[in-house]
Amino acid sequence: MKNQKISIAEQQAFPLAEQRFIKTCGFNLEREKHQRMMKMGLAVREKGIGGIDINALVSFYGSEAFSEGKVKAEGVEIYCNYFDQIPAEWVEGVYFYMLTVGECLFSSEEDIMDFLYADIWGTNYVDAGIEILKEKLNADLKERFPDKTLYLSDEFGPGYFGMPVIASKNFFQVLDADAIGVWVKDSGLMIPQKTCAGLYLVLNQPGVKAEPECMQCRGNVSGCQFCAVRAEK
Numbered sequence: 001m002k003n004q005k006i007s008i009a010e011q012q013a014f015p016l017a018e019q020r021f022i023k024t025c026g027f028n029l030e031r032e033k034h035q036r037m038m039k040m041g042l043a044v045r046e047k048g049i050g051g052i053d054i055n056a057l058v059s060f061y062g063s064e065a066f067s068e069g070k071v072k073a074e075g076v077e078i079y080c081n082y083f084d085q086i087p088a089e090w091v092e093g094v095y096f097y098m099l100t101v102g103e104c105l106f107s108s109e110e111d112i113m114d115f116l117y118a119d120i121w122g123t124n125y126v127d128a129g130i131e132i133l134k135e136k137l138n139a140d141l142k143e144r145f146p147d148k149t150l151y152l153s154d155e156f157g158p159g160y161f162g163m164p165v166i167a168s169k170n171f172f173q174v175l176d177a178d179a180i181g182v183w184v185k186d187s188g189l190m191i192p193q194k195t196c197a198g199l200y201l202v203l204n205q206p207g208v209k210a211e212p213e214c215m216q217c218r219g220n221v222s223g224c225q226f227c228a229v230r231a232e233k
């Protein structure tokens with residue numbers, strides 16, 4: 001599986017995006033005021049929905065793609081601090097992915113609530129798309145390795161786990177982003193902005209969960225071994 005394009009219907013993602021929208025906005029829908037605000041939020045979605053187009057790309061690599069605490073594919077090396085904690089023999093493969101939702105269109109940045117709600121919808125469609133994509137990857141994993149029980153890791157991507165934002169460029173070497181209309185600026189910022197790229201390790205060990213601090217890791221030159229987060233455990 002290399003550069004497999006997966007399209008996700010907006011209607012499929014909507015219930016998940018809606019749950020997240022309510023949570024992000026902190027709405028309690030038993031309150032009349034929040035019901036009114038939710039109505040406004042739904043109207044913004046209704047107006048902007050034409051811009052939402054959810055597409056993903058996925059490539060699978062075998063266990064050879066993870067060695068010496070690095071993911072290596074198509075001539076690039078991808079590294080983040082957290083990989084230090086994963087022995088190579090736990091890794092059976094790597095899924096690379098990129099997912100974009102386009103954008104929830106809005107009429108004008110001057111109408112701040114329209115702009116804000118449209119932005120929140122865009123982010124929540126990304127998260128909903130990732131959740132659906134992860135289900136599809138789990139199904140693919142079962143087909144690919146019918147005799148093994150394997151687990152997808154946390155999502156590793158630019159901006160998390162000590163991986164710099166500029167590392168997004170590496171994902172463009174691995175995945176044919178043109179196929180889903182995504183490009184990257186010199187800064188590493190992906191366009192459309194409601195796009196994310198990352199990878200999942202396929203693990204043969206259950207319960208490999210990163211500490212919440214690791215997700216926000218700003219990098220530690222000495223690596224995980226000498227990090228206070230691990231010393232505390």
Ligand code: SF4
Binds near residue numbers: 082
């Ligand atoms: S926070 Fe510490 S333990 Fe966690 S990934 Fe970063 S360096 Fe490693």
